Amino acid sequence: MQERDGSPPGDPSSGAPTRAEIERIYRTQSRRVLATLIRLLGDFDLAEEALHDAFMAAVQQWPRDGLPANPRAWLVSAGRFKAIDGLRRRARFDASLSLLADELDNQAEPEWERDDLEDDRLRLIFTCCHPALPADAQVALTLREVCDLKTEEIARAFLASPSTVAQRIVRAKQKIRDAAIPYRVPTRDELPARLDSVLRVIYLVFNEGYSASCGSELIRADLSGEAIRLARLLLGLLPDPELMGLLALMLLHDSRRAARTDDAGDLVRLDEQDRSRWNPEQIAEGAALVQRALASRRIGPYTLQAAIVAVHAEAPSAAQTDWSQIVGLYELLLRINPSPVIELNRAVALAMRDGAEAGLELIDELLDRGELRNYHLLHSARADFCRRLGRLPEARDAYRAALALAQLEPEKRFLQQRLDELNGAD
Structure with missing residues (x-):
């Protein structure tokens, strides 16, 4: 049975840990300890207080007694008994806390090797x-x-x-x-x-x-x-396939982080990014996860989105992007997850494959339906298509609409720059 000072029994490992080692254990183990304490104590706030008390006890005792053989088990036990003692001290003001302390005290000691942990x-x-x-x-x-x-x-x-x-x-x-x-x-x-x-x-x-x-x-x-x-x-x-797809999607997106803004913090479009700044390790890991998720044949929306980003990531240059494959993936994505935002993305991909006129037709259909009327990226895409088609007055109006709706400063600067370029074209 553990001593009532909150110190679990067990032979400590040789050598006293430094404060830095205890901090490392906190970083790597505290969330695990908290999760177990929530299960044992049945209350978030009580578990958080117990976690704090357990690490305070560790800071005081481990440098003196040495590192326990199982620090996580030590911390859970310390936290549990600190919580029980705290409830007993407060029980004089609230009798129900005494019952709770008795109930927790009568629970069996946690078994550290169980899958439950x-x-x-x-x-x-x-x-x-x-x-x-x-x-x-x-x-x-x-x-x-x-x-x-x-x-x-x-x-x-x-x-x-x-x-x-x-x-x-x-x-x-x-x-x-x-x-x-x-x-x-x-x-x-x-x-x-x-x-x-x-x-x-x-x-x-x-x-x-x-x-x-x-x-x-x-x-x-x-x-x-x-x-x-x-x-x-x-x-x-x-290990769920759609979770693999989500992790792949995030890794592939994040692989472009260094190239998405310039030195001034301004937005750099995908087709203008320096691909040598993309993270090859994240791309390789993300692409491998996509393949594993697709091989499961349990294909969900995150996996399909990751597959689309993988096509971008694996293209040597913007000009060599396989837009036909991307359009096909968006069409499959729309079947399992209908969404006007996905329709917008498909319209952009279609414009890259078949020309701006094809994309503009779909954009105008979305505008007529009204679902994305207040979405700045819809107006930005329309402005880009109109600009490419030489319909400059419409392009200006669309850029102004996008600028009025945008909330992010780098996007506002990007849109204003495009608008200024059109005005300068006159």
Whole structure:
């Protein structure tokens, strides 16, 4: 039985760890420890407090006693018993806490070799992305609890105030507690629908980093990097073909990061990018994942999007891009995932294959339907097609419409530059 000071038993390994080693263990193990503590204690806030107390105890005891043989097990046990002791101390103000402490104390000691300990990370991801939570709360809670981003970092990334993000996280935890949302991996029957929610959250995080929705910077590498890290973690625990497709899609997009802006931070179009600055390791890894996902024959929208980006990535130059293959992939994507944005992307690909007139016809159909009337990229694409066809007054009007709708400063500068070029052509 563990001592009541929160120090688990066991022979410490030889040598006292340095503060840097303890910090490394925190970086690599804290989210795993937290996930297990949430399962054992049944409460996010209690588990976070227990995690903090466990590492405080480690900082005090490990330099003196040596590194435990299993630091993660030590930290979970320390956190669990620190939480129980804390509940007993507070029980004099709330009798229900004494009952909770007794209940936790009567639980069997965790068995460190069970698969449950790895599954705890999956449980945490699926709980944070539960469809009963609002979408913005899913994103905030995932970044906070799974990725260990601070509230201020999440707020900066999504241009929200720290208090707003904190409220989202608090409300999400309350919803999980009050609605008794189960802390578990979905069953096989539930998994497809639940996995969709997780993948959507990961891709939302990536997109906000890859191409911010507004603000002064086009790219937030820290956010896109967190999304890739999260997808890698999930794929290591759950080898699903569509998850492979999503990771491939993010890697292939991210491989172009260094070439997407110039030294002034201005946008560089895909066909004008210096392909020698693309990351070949990410392209190779992404392409291999696409092939694995396609070979499974369980092909979803993320895999098809990744296949499209792979065609771009593997073309030696913009002029050598296989636009026929890209058009075909977009047509298949539209069949399984109808979307006006995908229709717009197909129109751009069709214009590259068959000429601007063919693309403009589809763009005008989308405009008439009205679904993307307030989407700046639709007007930007129309402006480009009209410019290529010599219909300059229409091109100017479309660039002005796109400029009025754009929120991101680099995109605004790009559109203004195109408009100035047209005005100068007179």
